Amino acid sequence: xxxxxxxxxxxxxxxxxxxxxxxxxxxxxxxxxxxxxxxxxxxxxxxxxxxxxxxxxxxxxxxxxxxxxxxxxxxxxxxxxxxxxxxxxxxxxxxxxxxxxxxxxxxxxxxxxxxxxxxxxxxxxxxxxxxxxxxxxxxxxxxxxxxxxxxxxxxxxxxxxxxxxxxxxxxxxxxxxxxxxxxxxxxxxxxxxxxxxxxxxxxxxxxxxxxxxxxxxxxxxxxxxxxxxxxxxxxxxxxxxxxxxxxxxxxxxxxxxxxxxxxxxxxxxxxxxxxxxxxxxxxxxxxxxxxxxxxxxxxxxxxxxxxxxxxxxxxxxxxxxxxxxxxxxxxxxxxxxxxxxxxxxxxxxxxxxxxxxxxxxxxxxxxxx
Numbered sequence: 001x002x003x004x005x006x007x008x009x010x011x012x013x014x015x016x017x018x019x020x021x022x023x024x025x026x027x028x029x030x031x032x033x034x035x036x037x038x039x040x041x042x043x044x045x046x047x048x049x050x051x052x053x054x055x056x057x058x059x060x061x062x063x064x065x066x067x068x069x070x071x072x073x074x075x076x077x078x079x080x081x082x083x084x085x086x087x088x089x090x091x092x093x094x095x096x097x098x099x100x101x102x103x104x105x106x107x108x109x110x111x112x113x114x115x116x117x118x119x120x121x122x123x124x125x126x127x128x129x130x131x132x133x134x135x136x137x138x139x140x141x142x143x144x145x146x147x148x149x150x151x152x153x154x155x156x157x158x159x160x161x162x163x164x165x166x167x168x169x170x171x172x173x174x175x176x177x178x179x180x181x182x183x184x185x186x187x188x189x190x191x192x193x194x195x196x197x198x199x200x201x202x203x204x205x206x207x208x209x210x211x212x213x214x215x216x217x218x219x220x221x222x223x224x225x226x227x228x229x230x231x232x233x234x235x236x237x238x239x240x241x242x243x244x245x246x247x248x249x250x251x252x253x254x255x256x257x258x259x260x261x262x263x264x265x266x267x268x269x270x271x272x273x274x275x276x277x278x279x280x281x282x283x284x285x286x287x288x289x290x291x292x293x294x295x296x297x298x299x300x301x302x303x304x305x306x307x308x309x310x311x312x313x314x315x316x317x318x319x320x321x322x323x324x325x326x327x328x329x330x331x332x333x334x335x336x337x338x339x340x341x342x343x344x345x346x347x348x349x350x351x352x353x354x355x356x357x358x359x360x361x362x363x364x365x366x367x368x369x
Contacts, residue, residue, distance in 0.1 A: 001028040001057040002044055002068050007111070011155040013059055017109070026051040032060075034257045035125040036067035038134065045074040056106045058143075059152070061160075062114035062261070068106060069122040069141040070134075076101040086135040088342070090354075096121075096137040103140040109147045111156045113164050113216035118143055118224055125254055132340045133254060148217050150210050158207060163262030164216055166318050169200040170269065170311055172219070173290035174242060177283025180230055188226040193290065195219040242276040245269055248361055251340035252327065259327050267321040270312035271368035278304050324368045334365045 001017060008014050008030035018025045029047040032040045048056065048071060058068035077084060077099055086096045110117045120139035126132060172193040180186050195215040202212035245268040252264040278284070284303045288294040293310050294303075315322040338361035342354050 001025075001059055002032055002048075002064055002071065003028065003030050003059040004032055004034075004061075004064060005030050007060050007064075011152065013109070013111075013149070013152045013155065016151070017057065017059065026053050032064055032067050034063060035254050036063050036070070038124050038126045041067050041070050041074065041124050045071045048075060054104060056104050057109065058106065059109045059111070061110070061112040061156070062116040065108050065110060065114060065116045066122040067124065068108070069120075069138070070124045070136060072103045072106060072141050073099060073122075073136055073138060076103050082134065084136060086137065096135070099136070099138040099140075103138065105144040106141065107145045107147060108143040109149055109152060110217070111152050112160060113168070113213070113220040115220050115223055117217075117220060118146055132251075146221070148214065153213050153217075154210060160260070160262070161213060161216070162203060162207075162318065163260060163266075163320060165196075165199050165203045165212065166314065166320060167262050167265055168196040168216055168219055170314060172196040174273075174287055174307075174311075176290040177279060177286040182229050185226045185230045188222045188229070192219045192222050192226070195222075242273050242279060245272045245364075247341040248337065248364060251337045251361075252324075252329070255333070255337055255340055256327070256329055259329070263321045263327065266315045267324050267327050268364070268368050270308045270315070270322060271364065273304065273308040273311060275364060275367055276304075324365055331366075331369065334362050337365065338362045 001014065003014060008028070014028055014030070018028075027047070029044045031043055044067065053075075056068050056072055058064045073084065074081065078101070084097055084099060086094050088094050108117055116122075120142050121135065121137045122141070123133050123135040126134045172189075173196075175189060176193060178189065180189075196219055199212040199215040199219070202209060202215070206212070245265060249261065249264040249268055252267070253259045253261045278300055279287075281300055284300055284307070285294060287307055288303050291307060291310050293306055295306075298306065312322045321327055335358070338358040341361050342357050
């Protein structure tokens with residue numbers, strides 16, 4: 001079993017799993033830190049190999065879930081670890097090498113509503129390399145079982161859970177204008193919005209309750225299902241959404257361990273909305289209505305500005321960073337962050353010109369400062 005030092009030292013979750021498994025429990029490794037650095041993952045791999053593990057358990061947030069998938073690959077594959085990672089050949093789409101070896105079954109006991117909970121992609125921080133992150137994709141690393149344990153979930157710090165809730169609420173609202181030829185995807189997205197709205201309300205009414213936390217976990221799982229059923233955006237239409245901030249947000253929290261992923265997203269989002277190409281009138285209205293700020297008679301430009309202002313207001317009211325300056329980083333780091341964002345598959349599958357991508361990323365960071 002794999003977890004972070006804080007899970008082992010601040011909760012009794014490891015002991016509870018050990019008691020449940022009895023003699024089947026092969027051991028645990030609690031040395032995986034924030035963003036799962038390459039040395040941490042290698043050390044965990046060797047610990048699992050030494051223990052003769054035949055099933056892997058991740059216990060924790062997205063970092064642990066993702067690290068466990070990489071560990072599974074390192075245990076079962078024999079190739080060069082850098083060569084097995086997603087490659088970004090110059091001028092060509094990114095390529096994730098096929099990893100054919102059978103993988104060990106995995107159980108994910110997730111403690112945050114992370115979108116990583118049942119995916120097949122993963123990344124590990126690799127500052128010793130020029131790309132700062134090794135990415136892998138293998139659907140055989142998807143978990144055999146997900147466990148949402150109430151006691152483990154309630155042990156997650158409230159501030160962290162609030163970040164997921166606030167970003168989920170805003171993210172669902174910003175996606176309100178999307179439609180799909182697949183009615184199941186449409187239904188999943190609509191229910192995600194309902195769950196996020198309810199969780200946002202309940203978070204303020206009863207911060208110590210479990211119900212809104214489970215709503216967030218359910219919404220994350222539905223988001224993954226919707227992404228799978230929509231063929232990674234193949235059913236997206238022009239004008240249905242604002243541009244995304246995933247790549248820059250990921251680059252920020254990977255480079256700076258003190259920046260939580262939820263905070264890196266909130267620091268950029270209002271600026272991204274302001275800088276984005278305007279979606280259609282229908283999408284703008286759907287988003288504004290989801291945020292309860294729709295007003296008849298506004299121009300599309302005024303509605304877009306009002307959406308950005310409302311997003312920024314929510315973040316500031318909830319005490320989350322609403323600017324890059326609030327992340328306490330230096331402008332001198334912008335070129336390195338922009339460079340890091342080039343090789344993040346979910347935001348740039350090798351289809352953008354790197355120099356243009358970097359210029360745009362730096363400009364966005366400057367605007368969000």
